[in-house]
Amino acid sequence: MTDSGGGTRRTGPRQGSVLGMFGELSDYRSMISNLVRREIRGRYKGSVLGFLWNFITPLIQIVVYLIVFTVIFDPDLDNYAIYLISGMVIWIWFSESMSEGSGTIVANADMLKKIYFPHVVLPLSTVLSKMVNFLIMVAMFFVILAATGYGVSVYALLFLPVAIGIAFVFISGLTFMLSALNAYLRDVQYIVSVLLMAWIWITPIMYEMKTFGNAFVDTILSLNPMTYFVEMFHDIFYWRVVPGIDTVLMCCALAAALLAVGIAVFRYLEKDFAEVL
Amino acid sequence: MDDPGNAIEVRRLCKRFNTHRRSNSLKDLVVYHERRDDTRVREVLHDVSFSVPKGGVLGIIGRNGSGKSTMLKLLTRILRPNEGTVETDGKIACLIELGAGFHPDMTGRENIYINASIFGIPKGVIDERFDDIVEFSGIGEFIDERIRNYSSGMYLRLAFSVAINVDADILLVDEILTVGDIQFQKKCMDRLKAFRDAGGTIVLVTHNIEQTTDICDNIIWLDDGRVREEGAAAEVCAHYKEAMLGPGAEGT
Numbered sequence: 001m002t003d004s005g006g007g008t009r010r011t012g013p014r015q016g017s018v019l020g021m022f023g024e025l026s027d028y029r030s031m032i033s034n035l036v037r038r039e040i041r042g043r044y045k046g047s048v049l050g051f052l053w054n055f056i057t058p059l060i061q062i063v064v065y066l067i068v069f070t071v072i073f074d075p076d077l078d079n080y081a082i083y084l085i086s087g088m089v090i091w092i093w094f095s096e097s098m099s100e101g102s103g104t105i106v107a108n109a110d111m112l113k114k115i116y117f118p119h120v121v122l123p124l125s126t127v128l129s130k131m132v133n134f135l136i137m138v139a140m141f142f143v144i145l146a147a148t149g150y151g152v153s154v155y156a157l158l159f160l161p162v163a164i165g166i167a168f169v170f171i172s173g174l175t176f177m178l179s180a181l182n183a184y185l186r187d188v189q190y191i192v193s194v195l196l197m198a199w200i201w202i203t204p205i206m207y208e209m210k211t212f213g214n215a216f217v218d219t220i221l222s223l224n225p226m227t228y229f230v231e232m233f234h235d236i237f238y239w240r241v242v243p244g245i246d247t248v249l250m251c252c253a254l255a256a257a258l259l260a261v262g263i264a265v266f267r268y269l270e271k272d273f274a275e276v277l
Numbered sequence: 278m279d280d281p282g283n284a285i286e287v288r289r290l291c292k293r294f295n296t297h298r299r300s301n302s303l304k305d306l307v308v309y310h311e312r313r314d315d316t317r318v319r320e321v322l323h324d325v326s327f328s329v330p331k332g333g334v335l336g337i338i339g340r341n342g343s344g345k346s347t348m349l350k351l352l353t354r355i356l357r358p359n360e361g362t363v364e365t366d367g368k369i370a371c372l373i374e375l376g377a378g379f380h381p382d383m384t385g386r387e388n389i390y391i392n393a394s395i396f397g398i399p400k401g402v403i404d405e406r407f408d409d410i411v412e413f414s415g416i417g418e419f420i421d422e423r424i425r426n427y428s429s430g431m432y433l434r435l436a437f438s439v440a441i442n443v444d445a446d447i448l449l450v451d452e453i454l455t456v457g458d459i460q461f462q463k464k465c466m467d468r469l470k471a472f473r474d475a476g477g478t479i480v481l482v483t484h485n486i487e488q489t490t491d492i493c494d495n496i497i498w499l500d501d502g503r504v505r506e507e508g509a510a511a512e513v514c515a516h517y518k519e520a521m522l523g524p525g526a527e528g529t
Contacts, residue, residue, distance in 0.1 A: 008278055011354055011363045030394035030403075038380075038391075045382065114374035116354045117395055274355050275294060 018263060024118050031117060035125035040132060054133050055140075058092045069206055077208055079238070082150055085141055086237035087205035087230045093134035094171055094226065095196045101126035101175035102182045103189045109277035119270050123179040127172050131164075141237070153240035163232050163243065163251075170229065170255035173262030180269040183277055203230055225254045278364055284447055284478035285329040285352065290361035292322040292347055321347045323502045324361075329495075331366070331446075334479045336493035336510060338486075338517055343499040345482045349373055349449050352480060367446025367478070370396060374451075375436035381425040385416055385435055388424055392439045406442050413468075414438035415461070434461055441468055448472060451482045466492070486514050 025032075044053045065084055069075055077083050104122045105112070112119060145152055182188040200206075203226045212218055221227055228250045235243040278286055296317045322344045329335045337345045350356040351363055353371045378395045379388050389410055393403045411420050414434045416427075424432060441448070450469070469492060473479055483489050489496065489510060496513040498506040506513050 008364060008366045011351075011357065011365075027397040027399075028394070030390075030400045031397065034391050034394045042380075042382075111378045111395070113355065114377035115371065115395055116369075117397065271357050274350070 018267070021118065021120065021263075021267070025121065025124075028118055028121050032121050032125050032128065035121065036129040036132065039125060039129035055137065058088070058137065061092075062088050065206055075207075079150060082145070082148075083208075083234065083238045084206060085144070086233050087203075089134060089137045089141060090167060090229055090233045091200060091203065091205055091226070092137070093130050093167070094229070095200070096133070097127045097130045097171045097175050098178060099189075099193050099196060100130070102178035102192045105179045105183045105273065106186065106189075106277065109183075109273075113274050113277060119273060120176060120266060123175045123266075124172065126179075127168070127175050130171075131168060134164075145237070151240075152237070156236045156240050156242055159242050160236055162248075163236060166232075166248075166251045166255045167229055169259050170225070170251070173255065173258030173260070176262035176266040177258075180266040180273075183273055184269060199224075199226065203227055204234075205230055209234075225258075228254065278366060280328070280330075282330050283328045284331045284333070284366050285327075285335075285480065286362075286364040287328065287352075288326050288362050288364075290322055290325045290348075290351065290363065291320065291359050292344075292351060292356065293318045293320050293359050295319075321502050322351070322499075325499075325502075325504055326361075327497055327504070327507065329478055329480060331478055332473065332476045333495065334473055334481065334493045336489040336496045337480065337482045337499060338484070338489060338496060338514070339499035339505075340521065344502045345499055346373075346451060348499070349451050349480065349482055352449055365447060368444070369447045369449065370440055370443045370445030371449040372437065372440045372451065373449060375433055375440065379424060379432070379436065382423055384422060385411075385420040385424055385427070388435070389439055392436065393443060396440070396443045398443055402444070406444075410435075410438045410442045413442065413464070430458065430461075437465060441465075441472070445477070447478045447480070449480050452484065486518060490514050 040054065041051055044050045047053060049056065062085060065088075066081055069084070070080055075083075101123045104126050105119065108122055111117075112122075142152070144150075178188055178192060202220050202224050204221065209221065209227065209231060212221075228247050231247050232243045232251055235241050235247065280286070296319050325344075325348065327335070337348060339345050347356065349371070350373070351358055352365065353369060353373065354363075376392070378392055380391065383391070389407065390400070390403055393406075393410075394400070411417075414431075414437070416431055416435055419427065419431065424435070427435070448469070466488070469479060469481075473492070479492075481489070481493060493510045495508065496506075496510045496517075497504055498513050498517050506516055
């Protein structure tokens with residue numbers, strides 16, 4: 001007897017504990033890995049370039065920004081490409097998780113109404129598959145760093161896994177919340193894509209974070225949670241230093257808050273998924 | 278659990294559905310917000326209680342729309358009760374909607390893994406069971422073909438094989454023994470009986486009265502969301518038949 005989901009289980013109008021929810025996820029490891037694989041490989045099945053499409057879109061995006069900001073505008077920053085890429089890799093993980101993750105509950109409505117499984121595996125799989133893409137992009141970035149002779153700081157790199165962990169928590173919380181909201185209000189998905197379009201410009205990815213002297217702009221930049229995450233990756237790859245303690249604490253606080261809110265919202269809304277979808 | 282010998286205990290279960298128009302878009306929410314009070318609540322199950330002992334087979338019968346499938350969905354946790362509780366002891370497998378999560382563009386082999394993973398089965402266990410699943414389905418060499426090319430019978434047979442091979446303690450079966458040809462149906466029935474004889478618990482929803490009396494110990498007759506009668510299979514079935522087909526009753 002496999003006895004994974006075994007033991008006595010009681011279901012009432014109220015839900016079980018958050019801890020139980022995560023305990024249950026371990027039974028669904030193979031489902032998560034199947035979903036991640038499907039997301040990465042199956043998505044572009046049938047296209048000639050297939051799997052490579054995961055990277056072509058972000059690559060083109062980076063190249064376009066690079067041309068615009070080095071040829072047309074003249075950046076103050078030396079090694080602008082390194083600066084741009086170190087911000088873009090984390091931004092792409094963040095934005096793709098949000099834009100695709102928000103639709104995942106609705107997209108899998110059919111399955112969700114027919115079989116019981118912990119619903120959170122759906123947005124979680126999206127975030128994980130985008131994380132795999134992120135890691136591959138970071139690996140390619142290392143090649144660039146080595147090839148250009150820009151190099152890395154070993155001390156700063158020791159902090160990279162921690163930074164990735166914090167970012168993972170933050171992105172998960174946000175994606176859980178959006179995917180659940182989208183089940184009730186289909187506009188969420190479209191609002192997210194519009195929002196992301198504007199969001200990238202209020203995040204210091206293409207320009208350096210500093211005080212601009214315009215109260216509105218400065219306020220927005222400091223209120224934007226992504227500012228701190230992008231700064232963390234700038235520190236590691238571009239400035240080659242261990243990220244400042246205030247940046248790290250800010251990211252930790254944001255990640256913890258988003259995860260708590262994300263899980264609370266998800267669990268509250270998930271009760272009726274099978275009925276509203 | 279009140280009685281540790283029970284595999285399933287359902288107590289005072291109520292399930293209601295809201296039948297108001299759904300607001301899925303921002304426009305609906307903003308424009309029609311005030312009109313959302315036209316919410317009508319439909320009670321699909323009302324104060325249903327029953328229990329199934331370990332190794333027992335319970336049949337649920339009743340006319341269309343009487344709440345049978347909702348009852349099964351509550352047992353699987355797809356739906357959550359509004360009142361009352363469902364307690365289950367052991368791993369549940371459902372033969373409710375066969376082939377959920379099947380991908381037409383993937384092969385039978387790939388789909389076995391994907392489908393079983395949705396039931397929460399680790400990969401190692403699927404590896405062990407793989408040959409049994411293929412063997413039972415009778416799919417043979419087609420296992421490496423994309424299931425897009427399967428006949429509907431093959432598709433259902435594969436789905437049934439996965440579901441019945443997941444090593445559960447409790448099996449929920451909804452109206453699916455009409456799968457495949459007569460030979461496969463018999464195979465399914467034999468498998469269900471073997472499952473029961475090995476100590477497994479089964480809840481079965483069906484319209485096939487002969488089948489019901491053949492395998493079930495007890496029957497619950499649901500009528501309009503309430504338990505109309507509960508008891509030994511032959512007796513309840515006889516009353517049900519009389520009510521459904523007898524003079525003066527609303528026929529089907």
